[in-house]
Amino acid sequence: MTVADTIAAISTPPGEGAIALVRVSGANAIQVADKIFRGKEQPTQFASHVQHFGEIFGAENQLIDQVVLSIHRAPASYTGEDLVEISCHGGTLVSAKVLQACLRVGARAARPGEFTERAFLNGKMDLTQAEAVIDLIRARTDLALRSATEQLEGTLGQQIRAIRDDLVALLAHINASIDFPEEGIAPDEGEKLQLRIDSVRNEIVALLATADQGRILREGVRVVIYGATNAGKSSLLNRLLGYDRVIVSDTHGTTRDIIEETVNLGGVPIRLLDTAGLRASESELENEGIARTEKSLQLADLRLHIADRNAPRPPHFDGRTSDANEIVILNKSDLPEDSDWKNFHSLRISCVTGEGLPQLQKEILAHISQQNLRPESAVAINTRHRDCLRRALESCDQARTALRQKLSPEYVAVDINEALRAVGEVIGVVDVEQILDSVFSQFCIGK
Numbered sequence: 001m002t003v004a005d006t007i008a009a010i011s012t013p014p015g016e017g018a019i020a021l022v023r024v025s026g027a028n029a030i031q032v033a034d035k036i037f038r039g040k041e042q043p044t045q046f047a048s049h050v051q052h053f054g055e056i057f058g059a060e061n062q063l064i065d066q067v068v069l070s071i072h073r074a075p076a077s078y079t080g081e082d083l084v085e086i087s088c089h090g091g092t093l094v095s096a097k098v099l100q101a102c103l104r105v106g107a108r109a110a111r112p113g114e115f116t117e118r119a120f121l122n123g124k125m126d127l128t129q130a131e132a133v134i135d136l137i138r139a140r141t142d143l144a145l146r147s148a149t150e151q152l153e154g155t156l157g158q159q160i161r162a163i164r165d166d167l168v169a170l171l172a173h174i175n176a177s178i179d180f181p182e183e184g185i186a187p188d189e190g191e192k193l194q195l196r197i198d199s200v201r202n203e204i205v206a207l208l209a210t211a212d213q214g215r216i217l218r219e220g221v222r223v224v225i226y227g228a229t230n231a232g233k234s235s236l237l238n239r240l241l242g243y244d245r246v247i248v249s250d251t252h253g254t255t256r257d258i259i260e261e262t263v264n265l266g267g268v269p270i271r272l273l274d275t276a277g278l279r280a281s282e283s284e285l286e287n288e289g290i291a292r293t294e295k296s297l298q299l300a301d302l303r304l305h306i307a308d309r310n311a312p313r314p315p316h317f318d319g320r321t322s323d324a325n326e327i328v329i330l331n332k333s334d335l336p337e338d339s340d341w342k343n344f345h346s347l348r349i350s351c352v353t354g355e356g357l358p359q360l361q362k363e364i365l366a367h368i369s370q371q372n373l374r375p376e377s378a379v380a381i382n383t384r385h386r387d388c389l390r391r392a393l394e395s396c397d398q399a400r401t402a403l404r405q406k407l408s409p410e411y412v413a414v415d416i417n418e419a420l421r422a423v424g425e426v427i428g429v430v431d432v433e434q435i436l437d438s439v440f441s442q443f444c445i446g447k
């Protein structure tokens with residue numbers, strides 16, 4: 001599949017830099033280069049992938065910049081089309097003028113992601129790989145980066161293709177196991193088919209189990225720090241961040257709004273939320289803050305409930321939580337302990353001396369790992385993949401039910417086809433009609 005028009009864009013981020021890169025892709029990319037570039041040779045004569053020095057000219061033969069230009073002939077380019085790369089000087093205006101020159105002679109401004117979209121349309125990568133490009137650019141930790149790199153290399157795509165192959169084989173099996181179409185599938189064949197469906201189901205379920213990890217690596221884990229006023233919530237956020245982000249003071253009710261910052265903890269992006277301290281208050285403003293705290297707690301992946309051990313135990317603090325999503329912390333271990341906390345077993349830290357903080361970081365990671373984070377496996381599906389795979393799972397289940405109810409094999413085949421289509425959507429392959437045709441042409445539909 002090829003796309004008719006030629007697109008151009010500045011591929012480097014906006015702002016000043018040593019070099020900016022303008023890319024042009026499409027059937028006329030090299031002609032565009034011919035019209036605006038002057039050097040020893042015309043770009044049409046360039047060997048692919050070789051850089052040439054020259055000058056770019058705009059309207060009315062105006063010199064814009066000295067550049068290095070290379071052409072990458074189809075299909076051996078990122079987009080799979082003829083691709084031109086122009087490295088110009090990194091000024092905002094210079095790169096804009098080079099782009100303008102390309103547009104003036106027939107290119108069109110590219111939409112976001114359009115180069116990668118073309119790479120997908122031209123079969124250079126599957127959909128999961130195209131999505132991995134975005135993940136790679138956005139990765140904030142090593143683990144997220146590794147996951148994106150593996151997806152870009154096609155690890156997820158391979159697993160999806162393996163599942164597709166199994167489903168196609170299943171369809172063939174259904175087809176082959178019909179001795180007499182009127183009688184449906186023989187009982188022993190029915191059992192074999194059920195086993196095969198189960199094995200495909202297991203593969204899908206295993207991939208679905210990586211969805212949490214995917215969300216965590218892409219969006220970060222929400223960790224909410226909460227507790228009574230003055231417990232040291234803001235101090236803890238500053239400590240975990242490594243710099244003074246939030247105002248800390250001995251006035252109760254200092255923090256009113258929710259403050260969010262991201263830290264990298266052992267390769268996992270953590271979205272830390274500092275909240276307004278909980279207490280009965282007359283202030284409308286403070287009560288609004290407390291309402292926001294309560295709301296953020298509902299959305300938390302993990303809660304850090306923190307208390308001041310130098311002060312009496314707050315009324316709401318039973319501290320006997322067995323909740324897997326909560327860590328109870330006693331702060332200010334550098335100060336004497338109030339008698340209320342006698343025999344109270346929980347992690348003791350000090351935001352002043354740093355005591356207990358490495359232990360806390362370890363516990364945070366342990367809690368997150370329990371929530372399905374599996375650093376040994378870099379495969380991590382995104383929400384779109386999850387939706388497709390859930391549909392595929394549902395169709396497999398329906399196929400199984402149809403088999404158990406000894407329905408006519410066409411019904412089973414329809415469900416397996418649905419599963420095939422849903423799985424194909426993950427990598428952007430939806431040519432199931434063909435398979436459907438080849439299967440049904442041998443059934444006796446319309447007989």
Ligand SMILES: Nc1nc2c(ncn2[C@@H]2O[C@H](COP(=O)(O)OP(=O)(O)OP(=O)(O)O)[C@@H](O)[C@H]2O)c(=O)[nH]1
Binds near residue numbers: 229352353
């Ligand atoms: N000695 C000692 N003081 C601490 C420690 N942690 C925090 N503090 C002090 O306790 C006071 C309250 O700290 P904050 O971090 O502002 O407490 P908070 O929980 O955010 O308070 P609010 O925002 O009012 O709810 C400040 O004076 C801090 O310096 C600690 O580990 N040891």
Ligand SMILES: [Mg+2]
Binds near residue numbers: 233234235275
């Ligand atoms: Mg605070």
